Amino acid sequence: MIGINVYLALIAIATLLSMYRVFRGPTTVDRLVAVDIMTTITTGLMVLFALYYQRMIFLDVALVYAILAFGGVIAFARYMEGGL
Amino acid sequence: MSALTAIGEVLVLLGTFFYILSALGLIRMPDVYNRMQTATKSATLGSLGVIIGVGIWALGTDFGSAAWLTKTIVIAVFLLLTNPISAHALIRAAYKSGIPLWEGSVVDKYREHIDAKTTETETPEETPEEGGEE
Numbered sequence: 001m002i003g004i005n006v007y008l009a010l011i012a013i014a015t016l017l018s019m020y021r022v023f024r025g026p027t028t029v030d031r032l033v034a035v036d037i038m039t040t041i042t043t044g045l046m047v048l049f050a051l052y053y054q055r056m057i058f059l060d061v062a063l064v065y066a067i068l069a070f071g072g073v074i075a076f077a078r079y080m081e082g083g084l
Numbered sequence: 085m086s087a088l089t090a091i092g093e094v095l096v097l098l099g100t101f102f103y104i105l106s107a108l109g110l111i112r113m114p115d116v117y118n119r120m121q122t123a124t125k126s127a128t129l130g131s132l133g134v135i136i137g138v139g140i141w142a143l144g145t146d147f148g149s150a151a152w153l154t155k156t157i158v159i160a161v162f163l164l165l166t167n168p169i170s171a172h173a174l175i176r177a178a179y180k181s182g183i184p185l186w187e188g189s190v191v192d193k194y195r196e197h198i199d200a201k202t203t204e205t206e207t208p209e210e211t212p213e214e215g216g217e218e
Binding site for chain 2: 002007010011013014015017018020021027029030032033034036037040041043044047048050051054056059060062063066067070073074076077078080081082
């Protein structure tokens with residue numbers, strides 16, 4: 001129908017739009033929220049790249065990336081709360 | 085083009101639409117609480133659409149197998165479980181570090197909860213009345 005290149009371009013545009021909040025955000029938590037959304041969108045982008053290159057190993061990369069991003073966001077949230 | 089390919093492509097298109105909506109909400113919303121609320125919900129839904137859509141789309145191609153759908157379902161369930169946890173931790177950190185609400189906000193249930201807990205612990209003379217009713 002539309003083609004996988006268009007979907008890759010649209011997801012990349014969404015990532016760049018949320019990068020605006022990383023640079024602009026007034027507080028640190030604003031930047032952290034934007035980075036959290038960017039990692040979620042990037043996981044979907046990696047899964048779509050697995051279909052683009054026809055390699056199933058990229059799905060494992062996406063899963064490990066999601067786990068590491070979750071751990072990083074939890075660690076930063078604990079640091080902001082003052083518990084780390 | 086088989087039916088599985090068409091279904092997967094429609095799901096990927098819906099997920100992409102929700103990704104762009106979440107990025108727009110991240111830009112347009114007034115404070116950090118509203119931004120987190122819009123962006124997390126629509127990004128999680130977009131991720132489910134894109135990831136499950138890729139799994140179904142790969143079943144319709146010549147290189148795809150059932151392992152694609154299994155792995156994508158594992159990634160989607162993991163994101164569905166961990167995105168609300170990270171959002172909860174971030175917003176709790178934002179509230180504890182003293183970021184004020186937007187001036188148009190009318191409801192602050194967490195502040196009422198904290199005030200109720202502090203008045204309950206600081207005034208222990210109200211507890212004998214409750215004990216008398218028992």
